[in-house]
Amino acid sequence: MVELERIGKVFNKGTVDETDLFVDFSLTVRDGEFVSVVGSNGSGKTTMLNLIAGNVSPDRGRILLNGKDVTAQKEFVRARKIGRVFQDPSKGSSPHMTVAENMALAENKGKPFNLTYALNKKRVEYYREMLRPMGLGIENKMGVKVGSLSGGQRQVLTLLMATMTPIDVLLLDEHTAALDPKTSEQIMQLTGDIVREKRLTTIMVTHNLRYAVEYGDRLLMMDKGKAVIDKSGEEKARLKVEDLLKTFNEISVECGN
Amino acid sequence: MSLFINTTLGGLELGLCYAILAIGLYISYTMLDFADLGVDGIFPLGGVVGTIVMYRLGVHPVLAIFVAAVVGALSGGLTGFLHVKCKISGLLCGIIVMTGMLSVTLALTMLLSDTGFTGVIFNYRALGIEGLFNGEWIDSLSNRNKMLVIIGILFVVVLVVKVLVDLFLKTKAGFMIRATGDNEQMVVSLGKDPGSYKIMGLMIADALTGVAGCLYAQMMNQYDNNCGSGKVVIALVAVIMGVSLFGNIRCMKGTTMVILGAIVYSLALNYFTLIDTNGTFLKLFNAVFFALVLIIGNKRKDFHKIGWKAFKKPKKESVKNG
Numbered sequence: 001m002v003e004l005e006r007i008g009k010v011f012n013k014g015t016v017d018e019t020d021l022f023v024d025f026s027l028t029v030r031d032g033e034f035v036s037v038v039g040s041n042g043s044g045k046t047t048m049l050n051l052i053a054g055n056v057s058p059d060r061g062r063i064l065l066n067g068k069d070v071t072a073q074k075e076f077v078r079a080r081k082i083g084r085v086f087q088d089p090s091k092g093s094s095p096h097m098t099v100a101e102n103m104a105l106a107e108n109k110g111k112p113f114n115l116t117y118a119l120n121k122k123r124v125e126y127y128r129e130m131l132r133p134m135g136l137g138i139e140n141k142m143g144v145k146v147g148s149l150s151g152g153q154r155q156v157l158t159l160l161m162a163t164m165t166p167i168d169v170l171l172l173d174e175h176t177a178a179l180d181p182k183t184s185e186q187i188m189q190l191t192g193d194i195v196r197e198k199r200l201t202t203i204m205v206t207h208n209l210r211y212a213v214e215y216g217d218r219l220l221m222m223d224k225g226k227a228v229i230d231k232s233g234e235e236k237a238r239l240k241v242e243d244l245l246k247t248f249n250e251i252s253v254e255c256g257n
Numbered sequence: 258m259s260l261f262i263n264t265t266l267g268g269l270e271l272g273l274c275y276a277i278l279a280i281g282l283y284i285s286y287t288m289l290d291f292a293d294l295g296v297d298g299i300f301p302l303g304g305v306v307g308t309i310v311m312y313r314l315g316v317h318p319v320l321a322i323f324v325a326a327v328v329g330a331l332s333g334g335l336t337g338f339l340h341v342k343c344k345i346s347g348l349l350c351g352i353i354v355m356t357g358m359l360s361v362t363l364a365l366t367m368l369l370s371d372t373g374f375t376g377v378i379f380n381y382r383a384l385g386i387e388g389l390f391n392g393e394w395i396d397s398l399s400n401r402n403k404m405l406v407i408i409g410i411l412f413v414v415v416l417v418v419k420v421l422v423d424l425f426l427k428t429k430a431g432f433m434i435r436a437t438g439d440n441e442q443m444v445v446s447l448g449k450d451p452g453s454y455k456i457m458g459l460m461i462a463d464a465l466t467g468v469a470g471c472l473y474a475q476m477m478n479q480y481d482n483n484c485g486s487g488k489v490v491i492a493l494v495a496v497i498m499g500v501s502l503f504g505n506i507r508c509m510k511g512t513t514m515v516i517l518g519a520i521v522y523s524l525a526l527n528y529f530t531l532i533d534t535n536g537t538f539l540k541l542f543n544a545v546f547f548a549l550v551l552i553i554g555n556k557r558k559d560f561h562k563i564g565w566k567a568f569k570k571p572k573k574e575s576v577k578n579g
Contacts, residue, residue, distance in 0.1 A: 080448030092446065094439040097432070105432055109447045113429040162446070 001066055002029040002052060002169050002201060008060030009047065009225075021047055022058070022225040029169070029218075033232075034195050034202045036212035038244065039222035040251060045205040048222070049171045052203070054078040066168050080110050083162035083200075085155070087174040092158030095147030099138060099157065102146050103127040106161035130160060134190065152183035156190065163194055170195065172204040176211070184208075188215065209244045219244075223251045260531070266404040268527035272520035273411035274473050277418055278488060279495035279515040281465030284422070285333075286496055287511065289438040289458045294351030294489050295336045298358025299463050301485040303329050303470030305365045308379065308480040311386045312369060318389040322414075322471050329467020330460040332358065337456030351489075362482055369480070380479045388475030407476065414472065418465065419512045425461070434458045487543065494547050495519035501554035522546070 009022040021044050029035055039045045050056035051063060054075035063071045070078050085092055093102045104119045104127075124142055131139040138153050146154060155175060163170060172191065176184040192215050195202050206212055212219055219236050221229035221244065229247060231239055278296065285293040303325035310316040310324050332354060339350040369379045381388055390407050398406060425431045437444050437454040444451040474480045499518020503509055529542050 074450075076445045076448055076450050079446050084446055086442075091440070091442050094436040094443055096439050097435055101432060101435075105429075105436060105443075105447060108429055113433045113447075113449065115425070115428045115430055117427055118429045118432045119427070 001031050001064075002203070003027070003064040003067075004048070004051065004061065005064065006061040007051060007058045007063075009051070009056070009058050020225070025061075025225055027220075027227070029201060029203060031201055032199045033218055034200075034216035035204065035218045035220060036216040037203060037205045037220045037222060038207070038209060038212045038248075039220075040248070043222040044225040045222050046173060049084075049173050049203065049205060052169065053082055053084055053171060081168040082171060083165075083167040083169070084171045085158050085162050085173065085175040087177045089151045089154040089158065089178060090147075092161065093146045093154060096145055098143050098145055099131075099149070100124045100127055100142045102157065103130075103161060103164070106164045109165045131157075134160075136186075150183075152179050152187065155179060155183075155187055159187065159191060159194065163198060163200065168201065170200045170202040172202065172206075174205055174207060177207060191215070209241045209248070213239055213241050213244065221247060221251075263401075263404070264527045264531055265524065266401070266408065268524035269408050269520060270404065270411060270476060271527065272523035273408065273415050273516075274469060274476055275488075275491055275495055275523055276415050276516040276519040277465050277472065278469040278492040279499065279519040280418060280422055280512055281462040281469070282489075282492040282496050283511055283515045284434070284458055284465075285462035286493065287438075287500065288435050289455055289462075291340075291347045291438075291455070291459065292351065292493070293333075293336060293459060293462060294348065295332065295354035295358070295463065296351075296466050296489040296492060297485045297487070298355035298362070299329050299332045299466045299485075300470040300473070300488045301362045301480075301482060302332060302358050302365075303467030304474035304480050304484060305362045305369070305482070306467070307471030308381075308384075308386065308474055309365060309368050311388070312384050318387070318475055321475075322468055325467040325471035326464040327467075329470070330464035333459040333461070333463025333466070334456055336463070337459040340459075341452035341455055355485075358485075362485075366480075366482055377482045378479055381475075382478065388478060389472075390476055391478055411472070411476070415516060418468070419516060422461075422465075422512055423510055430454075430457070434461075487540065490543060490547060491522065492519075494543075494550055495522050497554055498522055498550045501550065 004025060004027045007022045007025045011017075011019045011021055027048075037045050037048070047056055051058055054070070054073060058071065062069055065078070065081060094105070100119060100123070104123060107123075108118070128139045128142055134156050136153050136156055138149065138157060141149065146157065149157070159175070175191070176187050179187065188211055191204070194200070202216070204216060217236060218232035219229065219239060220227045228251065229244070278300070282293065282296065285291045306328045307321040307325040311318060311321045316324065336350045336354045339345045339353060340347050345353070363375050366375045366377075366379065367373055369384065370376050381391065389410060395403055395406060426435065433444060433447075433449060433454050434457060437451045437458065441451040444454060470484070473484060495518040496515045497518070498521065499514040499516070500511070502521070503514040503517055525546065526539070526542070529539065530536065533539060533542070
């Protein structure tokens with residue numbers, strides 16, 4: 001469960017660019033809930049993920065992960081219970097290390113990184129079998145440096161790596177935005193499968209309204225640090241892209257763009 | 258001819274000693290992307306501390322190497338601390354530590370002189386110290402055989418260091434150090450502080466710097482307080498040259514590449530002294546050689562494809578596809 005309690009966040013405080021992004025913003029994501037978040041640029045979607053992950057800290061309010069207050073925890077401490085996939089495929093893996101080496105690191109998350117061997121043949125085979133159903137041919141590239149994989153392959157790898165160990169919440173930050181339409185579709189399906197199979201609590205930020213409608217069991221539309229649409233269950237199931245687009249346009253007109 | 262052979266053997270000796278330095282820089286420079294200029298100060302520190310424990314405490318030369326490693330590691334830790342905790346840029350941290358160490362090593366030489374004054378050069382024979390490379394058994398050999406024995410011992414030391422570093426880089430901690438230089442965000446995602454892995458990597462790298470300094474003093478049979486000057490350049494050239502000369506060979510480990518780089522480089526340096534007998538232009542040779550290695554390193558990929566044309570016209574940066 002993820003709870004944001006009465007969050008306040010001001011950017012560029014004390015300058016002419018001062019922006020009150022969040023004023024008294026609250027959100028509760030239940031266990032196993034898959035929330036898609038849409039909204040225009042600057043609406044606070046990504047900041048919301050950053051607040052949960054801990055690379056942005058709130059001015060006011062509390063953040064709770066599974067009931068535990070993590071507001072003061074450093075990003076890397078919090079990360080032990082959080083899986084995160086970024087828009088940029090290069091952010092989630094180490095380019096000069098091989099596929100197998102990257103996966104070995106991901107699998108060890110939460111355990112000590114000590115002086116025992118990180119990798120053996122048996123593990124490599126295990127990772128290979130994990131990658132095979134992805135159908136992107138990564139299973140034949142276990143010894144290849146991740147930097148030479150395609151963006152799509154890297155993103156699949158990152159997604160698998162982020163969900164390899166037990167986590168409290170999965171944060172997806174426009175994770176298909178940098179990919180071509182076909183790969184993007186593929187990775188979105190894969191995301192749906194993994195989230196369902198592992199019953200992960202998930203918050204996905206996306207600019208693709210169709211993905212937001214098709215995937216997840218709750219939909220948030222953010223504007224100026226507020227949720228202007230928050231639908232779940234039956235209501236969400238009935239939501240169409242056109243409805244979203246309409247609200248989206250109304251918001252944009254208000255902002256003057 | 259015999260001059261040539263002696264020069265070659267001398268180059269091998271130095272090359273093997275610098276190889277340890279190069280393995281250290283391979284960790285800090287290649288893996289952590291940290292140009293650690295502190296090497297120039299930590300190299301003589303390893304030398305002076307090793308000499309002191311041998312002279313004052315009568316410690317065995319091998320044990321002295323371990324002491325030098327510990328002192329080096331602590332200094333590397335200091336560089337890392339300044340960088341990670343005080344948020345000073347890496348290059349400046351190295352310069353700060355290097356500058357400070359110049360006085361520290363000088364002050365420490367007071368422990369080597371019986372008058373309590375500082376000094377610059379302390380001969381092992383005059384101090385009555387027996388390093389790894391002197392003593393009755395080795396003095397009885399001919400000059401040529403003596404060099405061969407020294408090369409043999411150095412080779413074993415380098416091999417031990419290389420194997421240990423290779424093994425370390427295969428462990429979970431070693432993986433994390435590699436990932437830290439590559440992608441800090443990933444280390445954060447794995448729930449670890451990248452800063453602590455930077456400090457750890459610098460400690461290991463500078464432990465090796467200390468070892469190299471201590472070995473160098475024992476090999477030269479004297480401690481020279483100026484022995485650190487220019488060592489970081491030597492090690493950087495060795496690393497960059499090794500990686501760009503042998504980088505294409507599959508299955509060759511990075512550590513092997515930089516060892517070979519160090520050997521090739523010191524051979525080149527030694528052959529140069531055959532021409533420039535009083536050493537006036539040695540540093541200039543160093544600088545020009547470094548520049549050439551960097552230029553060729555940059556052009557290497559094109560060179561393999563189109564040969565010397567690679568040096569004629571600058572190739573446009575290819576546009577990356579999103």
